[in-house]
Amino acid sequence: MDYRRALIVGAGSGLSASLARLFAKSGMNVAVAARRAENLAALAQEIGGKAFTCDSTDRDQVDKLFADVEAAGGAPDVVVYNASYRTRGPFVDLDPVEVERALAVTAYGGFLVAQQAAKRMVPKGHGAIMLTGASAGVKGYPQSAPFAMGKFALRGLAQSMARELAPKGLHVAHFVIDGGISRGPDDPRGGRGPDGLLAPSAIAETYLHVHDQARSAWTWEVELRPWVESF
Amino acid sequence: MDYRRALIVGAGSGLSASLARLFAKSGMNVAVAARRAENLAALAQEIGGKAFTCDSTDRDQVDKLFADVEAAGGAPDVVVYNASYRTRGPFVDLDPVEVERALAVTAYGGFLVAQQAAKRMVPKGHGAIMLTGASAGVKGYPQSAPFAMGKFALRGLAQSMARELAPKGLHVAHFVIDGGISRGPDDPRGGRGPDGLLAPSAIAETYLHVHDQARSAWTWEVELRPWVESF
Amino acid sequence: MDYRRALIVGAGSGLSASLARLFAKSGMNVAVAARRAENLAALAQEIGGKAFTCDSTDRDQVDKLFADVEAAGGAPDVVVYNASYRTRGPFVDLDPVEVERALAVTAYGGFLVAQQAAKRMVPKGHGAIMLTGASAGVKGYPQSAPFAMGKFALRGLAQSMARELAPKGLHVAHFVIDGGISRGPDDPRGGRGPDGLLAPSAIAETYLHVHDQARSAWTWEVELRPWVESF
Amino acid sequence: MDYRRALIVGAGSGLSASLARLFAKSGMNVAVAARRAENLAALAQEIGGKAFTCDSTDRDQVDKLFADVEAAGGAPDVVVYNASYRTRGPFVDLDPVEVERALAVTAYGGFLVAQQAAKRMVPKGHGAIMLTGASAGVKGYPQSAPFAMGKFALRGLAQSMARELAPKGLHVAHFVIDGGISRGPDDPRGGRGPDGLLAPSAIAETYLHVHDQARSAWTWEVELRPWVESF
Numbered sequence: 001m002d003y004r005r006a007l008i009v010g011a012g013s014g015l016s017a018s019l020a021r022l023f024a025k026s027g028m029n030v031a032v033a034a035r036r037a038e039n040l041a042a043l044a045q046e047i048g049g050k051a052f053t054c055d056s057t058d059r060d061q062v063d064k065l066f067a068d069v070e071a072a073g074g075a076p077d078v079v080v081y082n083a084s085y086r087t088r089g090p091f092v093d094l095d096p097v098e099v100e101r102a103l104a105v106t107a108y109g110g111f112l113v114a115q116q117a118a119k120r121m122v123p124k125g126h127g128a129i130m131l132t133g134a135s136a137g138v139k140g141y142p143q144s145a146p147f148a149m150g151k152f153a154l155r156g157l158a159q160s161m162a163r164e165l166a167p168k169g170l171h172v173a174h175f176v177i178d179g180g181i182s183r184g185p186d187d188p189r190g191g192r193g194p195d196g197l198l199a200p201s202a203i204a205e206t207y208l209h210v211h212d213q214a215r216s217a218w219t220w221e222v223e224l225r226p227w228v229e230s231f
Numbered sequence: 232m233d234y235r236r237a238l239i240v241g242a243g244s245g246l247s248a249s250l251a252r253l254f255a256k257s258g259m260n261v262a263v264a265a266r267r268a269e270n271l272a273a274l275a276q277e278i279g280g281k282a283f284t285c286d287s288t289d290r291d292q293v294d295k296l297f298a299d300v301e302a303a304g305g306a307p308d309v310v311v312y313n314a315s316y317r318t319r320g321p322f323v324d325l326d327p328v329e330v331e332r333a334l335a336v337t338a339y340g341g342f343l344v345a346q347q348a349a350k351r352m353v354p355k356g357h358g359a360i361m362l363t364g365a366s367a368g369v370k371g372y373p374q375s376a377p378f379a380m381g382k383f384a385l386r387g388l389a390q391s392m393a394r395e396l397a398p399k400g401l402h403v404a405h406f407v408i409d410g411g412i413s414r415g416p417d418d419p420r421g422g423r424g425p426d427g428l429l430a431p432s433a434i435a436e437t438y439l440h441v442h443d444q445a446r447s448a449w450t451w452e453v454e455l456r457p458w459v460e461s462f
Numbered sequence: 463m464d465y466r467r468a469l470i471v472g473a474g475s476g477l478s479a480s481l482a483r484l485f486a487k488s489g490m491n492v493a494v495a496a497r498r499a500e501n502l503a504a505l506a507q508e509i510g511g512k513a514f515t516c517d518s519t520d521r522d523q524v525d526k527l528f529a530d531v532e533a534a535g536g537a538p539d540v541v542v543y544n545a546s547y548r549t550r551g552p553f554v555d556l557d558p559v560e561v562e563r564a565l566a567v568t569a570y571g572g573f574l575v576a577q578q579a580a581k582r583m584v585p586k587g588h589g590a591i592m593l594t595g596a597s598a599g600v601k602g603y604p605q606s607a608p609f610a611m612g613k614f615a616l617r618g619l620a621q622s623m624a625r626e627l628a629p630k631g632l633h634v635a636h637f638v639i640d641g642g643i644s645r646g647p648d649d650p651r652g653g654r655g656p657d658g659l660l661a662p663s664a665i666a667e668t669y670l671h672v673h674d675q676a677r678s679a680w681t682w683e684v685e686l687r688p689w690v691e692s693f
Numbered sequence: 694m695d696y697r698r699a700l701i702v703g704a705g706s707g708l709s710a711s712l713a714r715l716f717a718k719s720g721m722n723v724a725v726a727a728r729r730a731e732n733l734a735a736l737a738q739e740i741g742g743k744a745f746t747c748d749s750t751d752r753d754q755v756d757k758l759f760a761d762v763e764a765a766g767g768a769p770d771v772v773v774y775n776a777s778y779r780t781r782g783p784f785v786d787l788d789p790v791e792v793e794r795a796l797a798v799t800a801y802g803g804f805l806v807a808q809q810a811a812k813r814m815v816p817k818g819h820g821a822i823m824l825t826g827a828s829a830g831v832k833g834y835p836q837s838a839p840f841a842m843g844k845f846a847l848r849g850l851a852q853s854m855a856r857e858l859a860p861k862g863l864h865v866a867h868f869v870i871d872g873g874i875s876r877g878p879d880d881p882r883g884g885r886g887p888d889g890l891l892a893p894s895a896i897a898e899t900y901l902h903v904h905d906q907a908r909s910a911w912t913w914e915v916e917l918r919p920w921v922e923s924f
Contacts, residue, residue, distance in 0.1 A: 521789050552857075553807075553808065553811055553853075553854060553857055553858060554808060554811050554812045554815055556804075556808065558752050558804070558805060558808070561801065561804055562801060565796055565800065565801060565846065569796065569842055569846065570792065570793060570796060573787075573789070573792055573838065573842065574789060576784075577784065577785060577787065577789070580784055580785050581785045584785055598849075599849070601852065602848075602849045602850070602851070602852030602853030602854075602855075602856060603853060603856065604853060604856040604857030605853075605857055606853055607804065607849070607850050607853040607854060607857075610849035610850060610852065610853040611800055611804065611846040611847075611849045611850050611853075612846070612849075613849065614845040614846050614848060614849030614850075615796065615800065615842040615843070615845050615846035615849070616842075617833075617845055618829070618830070618833045618838070618841035618842045618843075618844065618845030618846070619833070619838050619841060619842050619845075620833070621832065621833030621841065622784075622833030622834060622835060622836075622837055622838040622841040622842075623784060623833075623838060624833075625833060625834065625835040626783075626784055626835030626836055626838075627784060
């Protein structure tokens with residue numbers, strides 16, 4: 001198999017940048033997309049890729065993103081959905097508008113992106129769709145109902161897709177990121193000691209490994225957490 | 232504890248009617264709500280309760296529903312959310328509008344209703360909020376991503392609420408209905424033999440039991456399936 | 463259905479006594495068994511039932527127990543397995559003899575008892591087998607590998623049995639007791655406030671409810687925890 | 694980190710041989726152990742490693758195995774437990790002796806091996822212990838209670854160990870092998886089409902990846918299945 005083009009949606013965070021770099025280093029042509037492409041210009045230049053503007057909760061923008069990516073170099077063989085939105089607080093004080101937004105960004109946008117990806121992959125019989133989840137997708141924490149709703153929904157989407165699309169040759173994978181992602185050596189949350197937060201470059205290695213798995217032994221879900229994280 | 236008022240939202244199906252009847256029989260004053268209250272008139276009359284019109288995906292209508300129920304007899308002590316919406320089909324052919332609707336009716340409406348319920352129960356330090364889930368909420372089936380997204384999200388909501396609100400005296404419970412609900416003795420899906428579909432009156436007995444549990448031994452989730460259902 | 467005879471194995475603890483009392487009160491003829499029957503004499507007298515001596519890890523004793531119960535009044539229609547054994551400590555310091563014992567009492571004894579029960583129930587096409595699990599059966603805690611091994615194994619047994627035997631009319635249920643069981647109003651662990659420990663009589667109510675479920679809506683697993691227990 | 698010595702227990706099957714070859718190719722010194730070391734002679738020679746005889750259910754033999762491995766070249770940095778035993782059939786017909794054996798080989802032997810490994814790794818603050826599970830460890834299938842008991846217990850062991858030992862620097866991982874492992878191109882179960890069974894060499898790649906993960910992003914459990922396997 002010779003996957004060459006990756007698209008990372010929801011880019012901007014440390015994980016997206018690390019994925020973009022590692023995928024590029026492994027020989028892929030990498031496009032990145034976010035609500036504000038200007039934030040991605042430096043990254044795109046670094047990896048020799050293209051940056052696109054897209055609000056992943058807007059159907060038309062997602063359609064256009066995939067059309068543009070395709071026009072620019074071909075449909076992607078690997079698509080990662082990385083966007084999410086959360087709000088926290090006592091359940092009775094949550095703003096319903098924020099709950100809608102958490103569902104829209106975290107789950108519905110994932111559907112829109114995954115569907116456009118699958119439409120291009122299913123006819124070819126191969127491709128990989130990777131969805132970035134969180135511990136909130138397997139455990140509903142107090143004071144965090146909106147994020148739980150969004151990440152649970154994303155996991156349900158991933159599982160349904162994996163069951164339907166794996167036999168069509170598409171590798172759908174869901175990553176349970178269980179812990180804080182490090183923003184660098186000076187991350188103030190670093191008080192947990194060395195490697196106490198997830199290094200985005202370390203997470204990216206596992207995405208690449210799952211991408212490289214032979215189809216006789218595919219993983220649909222993998223949890224990642226720092227060694228010192230209680231769970 | 233002396234719970235007296237129940238509100239069942241998403242009424243109309245066999246399960247809602249059975250719940251309404253059993254709750255009424257056990258001594259509760261029962262209100263029912265659905266998008267078209269006229270469908271509930273006969274049921275309301277039968278149980279000596281009131282029927283309300285409410286689109287549970289509309290924040291203003293949900294606010295008004297609770298205000299009206301409160302005005303009519305007092306805030307409910309038990310609230311059941313029973314509404315859901317699904318669409319099926321090959322993943323690449325799903326209509327995004329239907330996906331949004333599945334999330335809105337199945338999960339977001341559950342949030343709106345549960346939040347209005349909790350706002351009234353938390354100050355009193357007691358009450359029960361019951362959410363009707365499905366096997367789709369713990370297992371994402373092929374060709375059914377929208378329902379998986381909605382029911383997973385509802386389960387995440389329920390788990391987050393249970394963790395936060397139980398110590399405040401609110402019993403939050405999630406029911407995993409795993410199998411078809413019988414529409415009566417002539418249900419054409421009855422080919423699985425006697426009791427091969429879930430009798431709504433049997434399901435209702437378990438909701439009532441969970442409601443009646445002492446707070447020293449509360450259940451937050453319970454699965455129900457017909458004896459012949461493979462799982 | 464007219465179940466009349468219950469057998470509770472591993473009796474002695476507060477839960478077994480509460481189950482025996484509630485089952486007797488609901489009209490069942492109740493037998494209790496434990497390694498030392500003399501400890502059960504008062505309970506047996508109170509409920510008008512019989513007490514038997516049985517080490518549930520010994521195949522011959524389990525065979526004899528069922529033969530004796532059958533001879534004394536008929537094969538049981540409801541069998542509860544309640545015995546368990548645990549040891550705790552740093553993983554590297556665990557005594558392998560204690561690990562073997564935890565597996566034997568918690569899981570293997572459950573198999574022996576359940577099999578003798580099933581042998582008598584399958585030909586009749588009805589009966590209930592209830593296995594008492596723990597949070598340790600769904601979550602492996604640190605410094606508690608032996609109990610995790612035993613209770614996970616018991617849960618695997620229950621799930622395999624439920625899938626196989628439900629279509630034969632046997633209701634197999636597994637109870638996840640998540641929290642400490644109260645030993646009475648003076649339990650020193652009562653510092654968590656009122657109802658902060660599981661009242662055995664409250665747990666028993668849910669066992670009886672599950673027993674009474676109609677076969678069109680059976681539960682195979684139910685979790686129980688005090689309202690204040692974090693999970 | 695510079696792990697150099699691996700020990701694979703329960704060797705003989707396709708997976709163990711593939712692991713031994715891949716670990717050796719990646720630069721490790723690999724020892725293999727099984728009940729009959731003579732079956733491992735060719736493999737040991739091929740990978741330039743040593744073969745040991747050990748019944749993993751016998752405490753003294755496991756103690757001796759680790760002492761011998763240590764004497765031969767140093768304590769292992771990576772230990773894989775691969776042994777299991779199963780028996781199938783109607784629940785009421787299962788032979789209790791076989792159930793004991795399934796628990797002993799599949800779970801208790803895993804404990805004995807893991808404990809000897811941990812005793813040597815904890816003082817050093819690093820090492821990896823990998824336990825080979827199965828879908829039977831997360832789902833109890835009908836007519837397969839003994840294997841469910843053994844593999845559930847093994848998973849409980851792995852989870853308890855991971856929670857306790859990860860903060861001490863030990864990477865404990867559990868692999869859920871969901872599907873048949875191919876015995877080669879002529880495997881008669883190959884009727885599922887190309888790559889329809891798990892290639893042991895493909896499984897081994899994921900073990901090696903998990904071994905190579907940086908400790909800021911460790912996986913404790915990963916599922917592997919062929920692309921065409923329904924789940």
